[in-house]
Amino acid sequence: MAIVKVPHLGRTFIMPAQIEIFLTGIGVEYHRWLSSEPLSSHASPAQILDAYKSQLESYKIAHGFAAYDVIDLTPETPGIDDILGQCSKEHWHDQEEARLIVAGRGVCNIHPAGRAVVIAELEPGDFLSVGRGIRHWFELCAERRLRAVRFLDAQQETSYTQSGIENEYEPVCLGPAYFAHRQL
Numbered sequence: 001m002a003i004v005k006v007p008h009l010g011r012t013f014i015m016p017a018q019i020e021i022f023l024t025g026i027g028v029e030y031h032r033w034l035s036s037e038p039l040s041s042h043a044s045p046a047q048i049l050d051a052y053k054s055q056l057e058s059y060k061i062a063h064g065f066a067a068y069d070v071i072d073l074t075p076e077t078p079g080i081d082d083i084l085g086q087c088s089k090e091h092w093h094d095q096e097e098a099r100l101i102v103a104g105r106g107v108c109n110i111h112p113a114g115r116a117v118v119i120a121e122l123e124p125g126d127f128l129s130v131g132r133g134i135r136h137w138f139e140l141c142a143e144r145r146l147r148a149v150r151f152l153d154a155q156q157e158t159s160y161t162q163s164g165i166e167n168e169y170e171p172v173c174l175g176p177a178y179f180a181h182r183q184l
């Protein structure tokens, strides 16, 4: 499950229902999606798409996407530094950006106009869609591993803000350690 933090407000959300409501208020759609069968870490793209077929098809049709595919990032992915470098600078798109995490973890930093930055740490089963025009940047956790289903449009323009705000936020991935800490 995701962990959502708003550092400037000292707020943290860990319950999916709370996260869903809070993110809706800033133009971001969040859901927990359950696969129709357990997926191993070595599942093929076809197996992944099949396991989430009903949710993927429903969302694609409802939001007018052209298609979806599986992306796979590891420390060995050619050009990984360039790929992550582009994602990790504050930007926005002229279409919504929708992803389902299926392996690994990452952090989506969301910067709604005139509001505090919201940090959403995502893990497998987390679906997140950042609305059109909402500024954001994305980083992987230390293991630099991510498999995700991404929804595709025929054309999606990306605009960089050049604000440099991302330099003020260290990617802090808490993961399971956060829950262990809470139980102390």
Ligand SMILES: [Fe+2]
Binding pocket: 091, 092, 093, 097, 136
């Ligand atoms: Fe983006």
